[in-house]
Amino acid sequence: MEIGLNHYLVLSTILFAIGLVGVMKRKNLLLLFFATEILLNSVNIAFAAISHYYGDLTGQMFAFFVIAIAASEVAVGLGLLIVWHKRHGTIDLDTMTSMKG
């Protein structure tokens, strides 16, 4: 059986669902970052696959942008995470309620 566009899209959807569940369920900030990475990369897969399918490079360009932005996001996020850990000694999400309205 040949691997077609639909397989990639199904993979992307599965990964996206995994990421979404991770975002919702994880209480560890570090694992939350992992989950967002899964979300972003699932989209990258979809971009790359559709780009290849239509023979249009725009999708792959977008995938690169997403990678670059995800990298910088993680850099900033990890910095904040380390500061938070130094201050509070924990990275459990349930302790982060200082924004409570």
Add this chain to the structure above:
Amino acid sequence: MEKYLYIALFAPLVSSLFAALFTATPKKLFTGIIASLLIFTSFVASSILLAYILKGGEPIHVEMMTWMATGDLYIPFGFVVDQVSVTMMMVVTLVSTIVHIYSIGYMDHDKGFNRFFAWLSAFVFSMMILVMSDNYAGLFIGWEGVGLCSWGLIGFWFHKESATWAANEAFIMNRIADLGMLIGIFLVYWNTGTLQYDGAFAAFAHLDTATLTWIGIFLFIGAMGKSAQFPLHTWLADAMEGPTPVSALIHAATMVTAGVYLVIRSNELYSMIPNVGLFIASLGAFVALFAASMALVNRDMKRIIAYSTLSQLGYMFAAAGLGAYWVALFHLMAHAFFKALLFLGAGNVMHAMHDELDPFKMGGLKKAMKWTWIMMTIASLALAGIFPFAGFFSKDTILEAAFAEHHMVIYGVLLFTAGLTAFYSFRLVALIFHGEERYKIFGIHPHEAYRFMLIAMSPLLILAMIAGVLQEPFFNMIEEILSAHEYHIHSHVTLWIMLVGTQVFVALAILYAYKKYANSKITVPDGTSAIENSFMYKLLYNQYYIPYFYEEYLVKPYREISDIFWNKVDMKIVDASVDGIAGIIYGTGERTRDMQSGNLSTMLKWMVVGLVGLLSLAVVFGLAVRYSDKIVPVLSGLGVM
């Protein structure tokens, strides 16, 4: 010359603003002095303009700036000084200068001294706009301005319940009439496309009589309110709650004559619709008699003079309605002089008697207040129309005009009213200044007013005496602009019989008043004498029960309806729906605030919910667009679309 126009117009504004700076501070004598000086400046500028017009100068017409310009609507702040407006300017500035100076003495001990001058000067400014404007819109600004200042001055002693009530009554009555006035102005604009006097009058010639009649009627309704004509007359007598200088300036000499001014200014309109003119004249004659009859029995000095003002306004309308515009304007001028004098004299008496207003409690004041006595006697003679004082020339000309126009009923009513006028004026003078000194029972020690107040009044005294000689130059000036013709009774014999007859009739009325009220048997009425219990006395004393009627049949039902609307409509429907909307929003917030727990994990879950929701919407709409050609027939079959 434009320079003088602006000085005359804006000096009172400067005066008002200057005095207004000190309203929150204790009495400062200089506010009164500077305000008086600025009003005097305005008077001087007006005099220069009058001299210019008298020398035969062209009317001055300036356009200061554009006020409104949208589409076809163009209303400038334009001012005109012609024969009519310069006469009004002279009357306004002269009387207000005198009243300002007089008030320095009269308001001497009042806490609101500075505030008084701020209002009084603001009034003069509004009145100047009213008489100088070259279009109906500007006139309306002045019209409302004088109404506002009148409200502020009637209710000047706002701690008194009766004063605030009277102020509101005056304001509301005027508002009712102003609605008519506004409709009139709208009709003018609707039919002619302009509000400038000259443009509108030129366009009136092409309009049909029915339209002109409606315009005339609605403008006259405005005039009826301002000039307190029946049935909107009740506010004028109640307006006497204000300080006496206010009564002299606003409710005798200037503001209440604004209605007459409006009719004179619109003379080209009213001469095209003689039927409305006849109605105005008839109403004027009726009000003259009606008000004079109420003055016969009243026991409040200021109200008697107020009714006399009302009666004289009736004379002016009678003249204006018959087309004798210049006679109306001349009587307006003469009346301003002697009536202001009468009021200021009454102010002196009030001061001397510690605000006592019942003339029956006075008596014999001529010893203590010689000058006031002389001034009020001469003012009353002028009011009664005795030769050679001012009233003789102006009022007799009105009578002659009515006679020459063959309106015998109006003539008869006005003649009879002249007798009543003489009687009630001298009833007042006799009760205050002659007879026993009844005030002694009440332990009052009267004193004459300050000397400078008497000196300030003297120009009015002189004018009340000699204003008659102004008739000839006034006529020569005014005939340039008003369709003036002198009223000549063809037969000299008839003329002399009329003149002498009127004089004798009036003189008899005066003598009767003296005989009845200047004797020593007058006592303070206690409601037991036969005349006080007669039907006529009660009818007149209660002002024909008109205030009672208004109270019972207009004010009270209106209040009840208002209560119903407040309780049923406002509280149950309007308020409830507004509160309901606010309640929904508040409740939603209350129930959904748990979302905002501050827990990142929870918020992320909600974010996912939102994402899923938006995605499903996108899918649904996408499908709907794709299959719209199948959905629309189904929906239209159901009658939805």
